[in-house]
Amino acid sequence: MNLETIKNPEFVKDCTQQELKELAIDIREFLVRKLSVTGGHLGPNLGVVELTLILHSLYDSPKDKLIWDVGHQSYVHKILTGRAGDFDSLRKYKGLCGFPKRNESDHDVWETGHSSTSLSAAMGMALSSQIKGNDSKVAAIIGDGALTGGMALEALNHIGHEQTDLTIILNDNEMSIAPNVGALHGILGRMRKANTYQKTKDDVEDILKRIPAFGGKIAATAERLKDSLKFMVTTGMFFEEMGFTYLGPVDGHDLDDLRSNIAFAKQTKGPVIVHTITKKGKGYAPAENDAKGTWHGLGPYKIDSGEVVKKPGPPAYSGVFSSTLQKMAAADPDIVAITAAMPGGTKLDSFAEKFPDRMFDVGIAEQHATTMAAGMATQGMKPVFAVYSTFLQRGYDQLVHDVCRQNLHVVFAIDRAGLVGADGETHQGVFDIAYLRHLPNMTILMPKDENELQHMLYTAVYHDGPIAVRYPRGNGYGIEMDNELKKIDIGKWEVVRDGKELTILSFGTMLPIAEEAAAILAEENIDVRIVNARSAKPLDADILQELYEEKGAVLTLEEAALQGSFGSAVLEHYHDLNQHDMVINRMGIPDRYIEHGSVPELYEEIGLTPENVAGTLRDMVPAKRQRA
Ligand SMILES: Cc1ncc(C[n+]2csc(CCOP(=O)(O)OP(=O)(O)O)c2C)c(N)n1
Numbered sequence: 001m002n003l004e005t006i007k008n009p010e011f012v013k014d015c016t017q018q019e020l021k022e023l024a025i026d027i028r029e030f031l032v033r034k035l036s037v038t039g040g041h042l043g044p045n046l047g048v049v050e051l052t053l054i055l056h057s058l059y060d061s062p063k064d065k066l067i068w069d070v071g072h073q074s075y076v077h078k079i080l081t082g083r084a085g086d087f088d089s090l091r092k093y094k095g096l097c098g099f100p101k102r103n104e105s106d107h108d109v110w111e112t113g114h115s116s117t118s119l120s121a122a123m124g125m126a127l128s129s130q131i132k133g134n135d136s137k138v139a140a141i142i143g144d145g146a147l148t149g150g151m152a153l154e155a156l157n158h159i160g161h162e163q164t165d166l167t168i169i170l171n172d173n174e175m176s177i178a179p180n181v182g183a184l185h186g187i188l189g190r191m192r193k194a195n196t197y198q199k200t201k202d203d204v205e206d207i208l209k210r211i212p213a214f215g216g217k218i219a220a221t222a223e224r225l226k227d228s229l230k231f232m233v234t235t236g237m238f239f240e241e242m243g244f245t246y247l248g249p250v251d252g253h254d255l256d257d258l259r260s261n262i263a264f265a266k267q268t269k270g271p272v273i274v275h276t277i278t279k280k281g282k283g284y285a286p287a288e289n290d291a292k293g294t295w296h297g298l299g300p301y302k303i304d305s306g307e308v309v310k311k312p313g314p315p316a317y318s319g320v321f322s323s324t325l326q327k328m329a330a331a332d333p334d335i336v337a338i339t340a341a342m343p344g345g346t347k348l349d350s351f352a353e354k355f356p357d358r359m360f361d362v363g364i365a366e367q368h369a370t371t372m373a374a375g376m377a378t379q380g381m382k383p384v385f386a387v388y389s390t391f392l393q394r395g396y397d398q399l400v401h402d403v404c405r406q407n408l409h410v411v412f413a414i415d416r417a418g419l420v421g422a423d424g425e426t427h428q429g430v431f432d433i434a435y436l437r438h439l440p441n442m443t444i445l446m447p448k449d450e451n452e453l454q455h456m457l458y459t460a461v462y463h464d465g466p467i468a469v470r471y472p473r474g475n476g477y478g479i480e481m482d483n484e485l486k487k488i489d490i491g492k493w494e495v496v497r498d499g500k501e502l503t504i505l506s507f508g509t510m511l512p513i514a515e516e517a518a519a520i521l522a523e524e525n526i527d528v529r530i531v532n533a534r535s536a537k538p539l540d541a542d543i544l545q546e547l548y549e550e551k552g553a554v555l556t557l558e559e560a561a562l563q564g565s566f567g568s569a570v571l572e573h574y575h576d577l578n579q580h581d582m583v584i585n586r587m588g589i590p591d592r593y594i595e596h597g598s599v600p601e602l603y604e605e606i607g608l609t610p611e612n613v614a615g616t617l618r619d620m621v622p623a624k625r626q627r628a
């Protein structure tokens with residue numbers, strides 16, 4: 001079938017199971033082919049083809065609400081809702097979003113990107129239907145990984161209490177990005193086995209019944225055995241006790257099994273959990289056999305070999321972070337590393353290979369990770385929580401209440417700081433300076449390059465108190481790395497280019513843009529000093545005072561939200577000293593959410609380009625000269 005002819009999902013209601021089977025083949029072929037060029041979350045989407053077909057067969061989207069947790073597995077939903085023709089633009093600038101997007105389709109009733117929000121949103125919609133008395137049905141699709149998120153458990157607790165009509169499809173493929181972790185994962189595993197338990201029990205009884213006379217007594221014993229076994233691995237006891245009707249385990253690739261169970265769930269009163277067992281990457285061998293999570297989300301690849309098309313380049317910042325931490329951990333047994341279900345992305349998986357007892361993957365539980373680290377710090381450990389900027393947003397109160405207020409020595413290795421590109425709005429790491437800077441006792445550092453990162457990490461681990469070292473997604477510059485780690489003087493910035501007329505305070509990895517802008521102005525005999533302003537808290541008060549006294553003009557440059565980040569700190573500094581005549585300007589992320597696209601395209605969109613920086617500086621010259 002030409003999927004691009006699909007305009008809406010209605011047609012699947014009239015398909016026979018056989019036709020759906022054929023459609024599933026077409027969808028898998030389409031996904032593998034399209035994503036070999038665009039990249040994206042192939043594994044998760046190959047795992048939900050049958051599930052999505054049955055959901056759209058049984059539910060009347062968008063009147064009925066289908067909510068995709070994390071949403072990285074919503075490509076099949078997007079194909080069935082008329083967007084197959086847009087897949088060449090998947091995760092590209094102004095193209096198809098890689099997550100549900102309400103302005104893309106009425107069928108995208110809830111936007112996701114961060115994990116574990118679907119059950120709360122579903123509950124909100126289900127309660128609204130109940131109060132309004134309309135007949136909209138609600139179904140949330142949540143993965144076994146997302147179920148390890150605290151929000152999901154909060155929602156389960158409330159939903160089970162309220163007994164609200166809604167269906168939760170638990171898409172259990174035993175994988176988060178990496179193999180899933182946690183006690184809940186163990187319970188799900190026993191439920192998965194319950195299937196075999198059921199089969200074993202039936203087999204045992206059949207055999208016993210075939211043994212004449214004597215067999216009868218054994219069969220009675222088997223009955224008792226069955227009851228005790230049942231107690232141990234009751235399928236769904238965990239959820240049943242929470243107030244849910246538990247259906248499962250269901251074969252998540254068997255259209256009949258899915259249809260009968262989800263249809264039953266849909267018409268059942270109260271909350272129902274349908275525990276489906278799926279295979280991540282189903283139907284494409286390299287993805288199906290992926291034990292590490294490589295095929296969870298990736299760039300372009302060669303279909304035949306499954307070879308990922310790797311762009312050669314310098315080491316990734318994440319890699320420099322991890323190798324530096326490993327070097328330090330070898331010499332210091334108090335150093336421990338923590339990740340919230342991102343061992344691969346943060347490169348802590350290689351740390352865990354060397355120090356298996358000192359790396360903790362807590363699941364998708366950033367709140368728990370933050371406070372656990374604080375607990376460790378009270379015992380003299382040196383916890384390093386490696387976390388994406390955007391995901392640390394989940395641990396905000398723990399940062400305030402547990403870490404900073406108690407002034408505990410926790411190191412936050414904030415990865416993906418700045419624009420991340422293809423993941424778009426929900427993943428841009430642009431708010432962490434703003435949400436950290438106002439916390440008393442917090443220190444915020446960002447290196448200009450990968451060599452400074454290793455020294456900054458060393459400085460942070462041996463600092464006393466809460467400290468964040470932030471670094472971007474992607475590779476460094478391939479510069480030479482110092483052999484010896486050295487401490488950086490926190491709060492001391494570094495002049496990297498002399499100049500008299502104007503000064504750029506460049507925060508973190510904005511330096512190349514600053515240098516290109518200075519070169520443009522040098523052609524016009526406008527002399528620009530560049531400072532590597534490597535701490536957003538504390539600021540370098542000495543340099544700021546020198547700039548004021550020389551009646552300078554300052555432009556702050558950062559890849560972070562202008563509202564409340566580094567530039568705001570410099571503004572506040574001069575204001576608080578009543579130095580209101582200081583000529584100052586700021587450039588960074590404007591006050592809106594930045595959608596998906598390549599980082600260079602996004603820089604263009606928001607004006608973070610050498611030409612624009614030069615233009616802003618040029619416009620500051622008159623005011624600067626007037627003040628002199
Ligand atoms: C708050 C938060 N932390 C971390 C992530 C990164 N992340 C994206 S998908 C994923 C794993 C999801 O596993 P699961 O829900 O089982 O879905 P699957 O990919 O297996 O279909 C993680 C950890 C995230 N999106 N949100």
Ligand SMILES: CC(=O)[C@@H](O)[C@H](O)COP(=O)(O)O
Pocket residue numbers: 070072113177296297345416420423473
């Ligand atoms: C869906 C999700 O949140 C993750 O898969 C994320 O896309 C990973 O980002 P990186 O590719 O930067 O590791």
Ligand SMILES: [Mg+2]
Pocket residue numbers: 143144145146171172173174175176180
């Ligand atoms: Mg999973």
